[in-house]
Each structure stands twice: as C-alpha cells, then as structure tokens.
Amino acid sequence: xxxxxxxxxxxxxxxxxxxxxxxxxxxxxxxxxxxxxxxxxxxxxxxxxxxxxxxxxxxxxxxxxxxxxxxxxxxxxxxxxxxxxxxxxxxxxxxxxxxxxxxxxxxxxxxxxxxxxxxxxxxxxxxxxxxxxxxxxxxxxxxxxxxxxxxxxxxxxxxxxxxxxxxxxxxxxxxxxxxxxxxxxxxxxxxxxxxxxxxxxxxxxxxxxxxxxxxxxxxxxxxxxxxxxxxxxxxxxxxxxxxxxxxxxxxxxxxxxxxxxxxxxxxxxxxxxxxxxxxxxxxxxxxxxxxxxxxxxxxxxxxxxxxxxxxxxxxxxxxxxxxxxxxxxxxxxxxxxxxxxxxxxxxxxxxxxxxxxxxxxxxxxxxxxxxxxxxxxxxxxxxxxxxxxxx
Numbered sequence: 028x029x030x031x032x033x034x035x036x037x038x039x040x041x042x043x044x045x046x047x048x049x050x051x052x053x054x055x056x057x058x059x060x061x062x063x064x065x066x067x068x069x070x071x072x073x074x075x076x077x078x079x080x081x082x083x084x085x086x087x088x089x090x091x092x093x094x095x096x097x098x099x100x101x102x103x104x105x106x107x108x109x110x111x112x113x114x115x116x117x118x119x120x121x122x123x124x125x126x127x128x129x130x131x132x133x134x135x136x137x138x139x140x141x142x143x144x145x146x147x148x149x150x151x152x153x154x155x156x157x158x159x160x161x162x163x164x165x166x167x168x169x170x171x172x173x174x175x176x177x178x179x180x181x182x183x184x185x186x187x188x189x190x191x192x193x194x195x196x197x198x199x200x201x202x203x204x205x206x207x208x209x210x211x212x213x214x215x216x217x218x219x220x221x222x223x224x225x226x227x228x229x230x231x232x233x234x235x236x237x238x239x240x241x242x243x244x245x246x247x248x249x250x251x252x253x254x255x256x257x258x259x260x261x262x263x264x265x266x267x268x269x270x271x272x273x274x275x276x277x278x279x280x281x282x283x284x285x286x287x288x289x290x291x292x293x294x295x296x297x298x299x300x301x302x303x304x305x306x307x308x309x310x311x312x313x314x315x316x317x318x319x320x321x322x323x324x325x326x327x328x329x330x331x332x333x334x335x336x337x338x339x340x341x342x343x344x345x346x347x348x349x350x351x352x353x354x355x356x357x358x359x360x361x362x363x364x365x366x367x368x369x370x371x372x373x374x375x376x377x378x379x380x381x382x383x384x385x386x387x388x389x390x391x392x393x394x395x396x397x398x399x400x401x402x403x404x405x406x407x408x409x410x411x412x413x414x415x416x417x418x
Contacts (some may be wrong), residue, residue, distance in 0.1 A: 337396020
C-alpha cells in the first residue's frame with residue numbers, strides 16, 4: 028500500500044460565529060474558495076492535477092447546500108474538470124474528509140487530493156438544518172426518554188468523571204493562555220491564511236482572549252439547565268458555560284494530500300505522513316465519549332502507546348471531553364492540546380478537523396516530535412482518530 032503525505036495545510040483565522048463577526052460578511056462558498064486558492068498558491072500546484080476535493084460541512088442547508096465542495100472549486104477558478112464532494116460526520120466532518128482523502132491515496136485511487144472544510148455559523152446558526160424537521164420516530168422507539176443536546180451530554184460526562192466547575196474553568200483558561208502564548212510568538216503564522224473582508228485583512232483568531240482567567244470564567248452562568256432536565260438528571264451539577272465550551276465560529280481549512288511517489292516526482296517535500304486511522308461509536312446519550320475507544324483503536328492499529336506520541340489534539344467541544352479522554356488514556360496533560368484548543372481558537376464545525384491537523388503538524392515541526400494523534404467527538408456518539416508522523 029502506498030504512503031499518503033501532507034504537502035501543506037492551511038486554515039483561516041477564526042471569526043466569531045454571529046452577525047458582525049470578522050468573517051460573517053463572507054459567503055461560505057467564497058470563504059472555502061479563498062482558502063483553496065491560498066493552499067495552492069503556497070505549493071504552486073496546477074489545480075488541473077487534483078483528482079478530487081473532499082469537503083466537510085455540517086449544516087448543508089441554505090448557502091451551504093448544493094455540494095459546497097464543487098461550488099468552492101468553481102469559485103476558486105479551478106478547471107471544471109476538478110471534481111468535489113461534501114460529507115457530514117458532524118464535528119469531525121473535515122477530519123473524515125482527510126481520512127477519505129488519505130485512504131484514497133493509499134489505495135491507489137487518487138494521486139493528488141484536497142481535504143478541506145468550511146462552516147459559517149454566523150450566516151447559518153447551529154440547528155438551522157433541523158428547522159421544520161419532525162422527530163425521528165425509529166430513534167424514539169429505541170430511546171423512549173429521548174436523547175439530549177451536546178451541552179447536556181457534556182454535563183453528563185462531567186458528572187461521570189467527577190469533573191467539577193473549578194477544574195473545567197481552569198482547563199478552559201489554560202486553553203486561552205496556551206493559544207495566546209503561541210499567537211504572541213508568531214506560532215500560528217504558518218497555518219493561517221489571510222482573508223480580506225470589506226477591505227480589511229483578517230489574520231488572527233477572533234475568539235482568542237489572552238486575559239481569560241479561571242476566576243473570570245467562574246462568574247458565567249450554566250448554559251443548559253432547565254426544570255425538566257433537573258428532574259431527569261439529578262446527578263448533574265450544571266457546570267457547562269459559554270466559557271468552558273467552544274465558541275461558535277466561522278472558518279475554513281484545507282490540506283494538500285498526495286502519494287509520497289507523486290510528491291517526489293513533483294519535487295515537493297512532504298511535511299507529514301499518515302500513519303493510522305480509526306472511527307468509533309459510543310453511547311449516543313453521552314454522545315462525546317467515542318474519542319476514547321477511537322483513540323485506543325488507532326493506537327493499537329499503529330502498534331504505539333500513548334507515551335510514544337509527542338502531542339495529542341483532542342477537540343475541545345466542551346472542557347469535559349479532553350479531560351475525560353486524558354483520564355482514560357492516562358495521557359500527559361502537557362502534551363494535550365499544547366497550543367490551546369477550540370475553547371480558545373473556535374470550533375467552525377465543518378472546518379475544525381483540518382484546523383486541528385494544521386495546528387498539530389506545525390507543533391510537531393516546531394518541537395521535533397515524531398508522532399501526533401488527533402481525535403474529535405461528534406454528534407450521535409461518534410468519533411474519529413488518526414496518527415500522523417512528522418517527516
């Protein structure tokens with residue numbers, strides 16, 4: 028089987044996912060198209076060589092419907108011979124796009140492929156795709172008490188792993204502090220591509236707050252409590268707030284992936300090699316815990332232990348997720364999201380998988396570490412995980 032490698036990987040800086048956010052004035056097709064253009068400008072690849080473009084996008088409705096991957100390819104000015112497809116694995120959509128892209132290369136189906144993602148949460152608020160839909164009756168038969176939203180799932184995780192409010196807020200403040208230190212040192216410069224909006228250049232993460240402290244976060248009110256849930260889940264302490272959750276954001280990201288042989292023939296130096304992949308399901312009520320079995324699977328397939336890894340990117344959808352993962356994997360907290368995570372840098376749903384990967388690649392290069400693991404929790408009790416090797 029052939030090796031699949033990352034030649035380059037980029038992302039936009041995050042914009043607040045609400046009207047007036049830095050990227051709210053950009054149509055999501057244009058946002059992804061500009062990111063695709065920036066990716067190829069850095070590598071000088073002829074877009075006609077690209078075998079496919081695979082894009083992650085969660086809310087495929089309104090401005091994000093109609094196969095946004097194909098729309099972005101055409102808006103980028105690439106030849107109409109370049110195909111594109113859009114996929115949805117919830118929050119891990121663009122990580123799944125990476126999996127499919129790399130696996131296609133390894134199988135010999137592709138030589139050169141782009142994996143990417145986009146989400147405009149300011150223009151399409153979370154839940155827009157579900158408006159007007161009826162309850163899913165077959166699921167109601169299996170889960171008569173009903174499933175819950177992700178915020179309540181995060182509360183259940185905090186209760187099960189005995190993660191109190193102080194712990195969650197301290198972790199969240201650390202995310203901002205780590206990201207702020209990297210940003211101040213210019214550590215995100217190699218992954219962020221500037222986007223011009225209304226004559227203004229946006230090139231820094233709008234959700235990052237360098238002055239965030241655990242004391243300040245402690246003043247925020249819980250976001251998901253209501254009377255019915257109090258009665259159903261008496262074990263919940265109601266500790267999940269806007270401060271220890273990932274902010275809604277706009278963003279796009281893209282990675283150029285190809286076979287190692289093709290890279291050599293084009294005179295390109297790969298930055299990282301894909302080592303192993305996994306996808307897992309878990310309890311859909313807890314919803315966000317499948318990162319644990321997915322990570323165990325990918326480590327077992329790779330023949331590696333947690334101690335063999337130089338860093339782990341575990342998406343910070345909510346603070347309990349990486350903390351529960353850290354406990355179950357007995358992972359080194361210093362290696363967990365060492366450049367901060369989505370609590371600071373934002374979570375633009377469909378774009379986040381490639382965003383995490385861009386940060387991981389740059390961290391491995393900056394530190395000289397060899398292996399890195401990335402995993403993302405996803406709606407419905409899913410997660411995917413992968414291990415990459417710095418070259």
